[in-house]
Amino acid sequence: MSRREAVRAAALAAALCCTGASAQDEPLISGPGSTLTENKCKICHELQHIKRAQLSPGEWADNLRNMKERGTPMTDDEMRMIHEYLSVYYNRDKPAPAPSPDTLASGGDDPMQKLLNANACNGCHSIDKRVVGPSFREVAAKYAGDRGAPARLATKIRAGGQGAWGAVPMPPNPALPEAELQRIAAWVLQQK
Amino acid sequence: MENSKRTDESRRSFLTGVAGAGALAALGEAATLREALAQSAGAPAAPAGTVTNEAIKAAKVPAMQYHSERPITGSVPAHEHDFEFTPTDRVFIRNNLLTPDLDINLHRLTLKGLVDKELTFSVAELQKAFPVVSMAGMLECAGAGRTNYQPRASGTPWGATGGMSCPVWTGVRLKDVLAAAGLKANAAHVAGQGGDPGAVATAAPVIRSIPMSKALDENTLIAWGMNNGPLPKVHGYPLRLVAPGWVGSASTKWLHTLTVLDAPFKGTYMTGSYIVPKWPVKPGEKMPPDTVSTQAWPIKSMITSPAPDQVLKGTERIMVRGKAWVGEGSVGRVDISFDEGATWHRAALERERDKYAWRTFTCEYVPQRFGHLTFLARATDDRGNMQPIAPYWNPLGYFWNGIHRVGVMVVPA
Structure with a gap:
């Protein structure tokens, strides 16, 4: 790993370690698309950057294009969903509607997807594509045929790690309840 | 919700205790949480390769107001700038990304592109190879004073006079x-x-x-010093560009590569940010297709004393003091109003020394009555451009140079 890669990798750890850190960084207004918006934006900056901005839909479109150019790992579809959400809930000209469940959270009411969203797994991973980290399918393939896989993967999720998938480290999850950890590990290993 | 919050906090407290990427890698697949925690004990609080915000803030005055932690941004208001030049612990902070922790002995500057021969310097080589100059110079974020704009523009919410500084730089001429x-x-x-x-x-x-005209300006430096000390890490240690008077983003921090091009660089920080509409738009509208890149700051001034809401004893002389600057040309004059702009009085203006440094102005006033009193400062450059009451609105909230106004209370002695 070159020095520059090492710095990048360390920077990601620094960025992720601050996730949800400050008192000012309360979640966004809950609504269709809020989970995706939080997951993507929190990778690089606090949510207060969004909450104190009240922009027109056109300005949000410019802003999102800017963030994509700056390196936000998001697809065009995700960008559209985030734009729709921000244009409704953080709009200069229209008051935000009352909070409502995020019906667009990936996986909807699926309990496993809810778990992955609640623990910010979906910010960096998806089922079949590399985002910041490997896809869940790639992880499952790596452990294929390994009888100790569930325990080994659970340990990895718990402690975090770096190197297996490149320079960007995964932060540890020390407070994740043991039962949820086991469920996530087992589910990831089924993604083939 | 409660549960997820607890999770985040635990992740944070765990990670801040880990030595960073190296330590994470060293954990290995077999490590248990207990082992991970044991290994992290006593480790430095910063991930390898970056500087913590806590360390950055420890070197700044308590008056510094922070607007963001990721990326870190902070500055002091006008009345905290009442010095000849800005002391290092008051210089504003504006990062786009994270603060790297670079080694001055390993750092290299490479000059490449449309040059006859590519050059690479260590910091020590650079210091020996060219004449060393020191000069005061304005460093000002393009969005300085952004919160003055109505409606609110997107970006760092710098206060009315936030986001600018004028320290003394030491380096070599670009x-x-x-x-x-x-x-x-x-x-x-x-x-x-x-x-x-x-x-x-x-x-x-x-x-x-930056265009060649600014690159070849004798006031444009590759700097390693601030106020006779080294550049603090957050301000670009060990090397940075200083393009004084221009938007701060022209003054690249942690400089390692200079590339000479035949046209403006095409990248998101040139074409997506630091741009203004070519023609003014209706306030609140999105960026139009025709834009220009931000360069030199227009004429601007601020009152550094008295401070807002200061209580002054009546019938005594009040010395109104402040700073005026412009990114191109020179400051021509500064006028002060004591009656909300109905009449103006010419302030004494310190002579020009370094071309793109701010200049101190002073104006004495004896209050004629008790009660609330306001001071307005309005600078004019040597080409006749005068500070407006409020500049044209633009979508990213750049170049606020509206007239600065400070109110005080005059009470019986």
Whole structure:
């Protein structure tokens, strides 16, 4: 790993370690698309950057294009969903509607997807594509045929790690309840 | 919700205790949580390669107001700038990405592109190879004073006078270094690139270019010193560009590469940010297709004393003091109003020394009554451009140079 890669990798750890850190960084207004918006934006900056901005839909479109150019790992579809959400809930000209469940959270009411969203797994991973980290399918393939896989993967999720998938480290999850950890590990290993 | 919050906090407290990427890698697959925690005990609080915000803030005055932790941004208001030049512990902070922790002995500056010969310098070599100059110079974020704009524009919410500083810089002239490399006939822009890391591997590097006229200006430096000390890490240690009077993003921090180009650099920090509409738009509208890149700051001033809401004893002389500056040309005059702009009185203006440094102005006033009293400062440059009441609104809230107003209370002695 070159020095520059090492710095990048360390920077990601620094960025992720601050996730949800400050008192000012309360979640966004809950609504269709809020989970995706939080997951993507929190990778690089606090949510207060969004909450104190009240922009027109056109300005949000410019802003999102800017963030994509700056390196936000998001697809065009995700960008559209985030734009729709921000244009409704953080709009200069229209008051935000009352909070409502995020019906667009990936996986909807699926309990496993809810778990992955609640623990910010979906910010960096998806089922079949590399985002910041490997896809869940790639992880499952790596452990294929390994009888100790569930325990080994659970340990990895718990402690975090770096190197297996490149320079960007995964932060540890020390407070994740043991039962949820086991469920996530087992589910990831089924993604083939 | 409660549960997820607890999770985040635990993740944070765990990670801040880990030595960073190296330690994470060292954990290995077999490590248990207990082992991980044991290994992290006593480790430095910063991930390898970056500087913590706590360390940055420890070197700043308590008056510094922070607007963001990721990226870190902070500055002091006008009345905290009542010094000849801005002391290091009051210089504003504005990062786009994270603060790298670079080694001055390993750091290299490479000059490449449309040059006769590519050059690489260590910091020590640079210091020996060219004449060393010290000069005061304005460093001002393009969005300084952004919260004055109505409606609110997107970006760092700098206070009415936040986001600018004028310290003394030490370094070598960029033009001397360019001359040593030899410019090709079609050399038109110089792009600076710094070593600040982003949060993801896909993060675009912060690259800005300045036209050759500014690059060859004798006031444009490659600097390693601030106020006779080294550059603090957050301000670009060990090397940075200083393009005084221009928007701060032209002054690349943690500078490691200068590339000479035949046109402006094309990248997100040139085409998506630091741009203003070519023609004014209706306030609240999005960026139109026709834009221009932000360069020199227009004429601007601020009152550094008295402070807002200061209580002054009546019938005594009040010395109104402040700073005036412009990014191109010179400050021509400064006028003060004591009656909300109905009449104006010319202030005494300190002579020009360094071209793009702010200049101190003073104006004495004896209050004629008790009660609330306001001071307005309005500067005019040597070309006749005068500070407006409020400048044209623009979508990213750049170039606020409206007249600064300070109110005080005059009470019986």
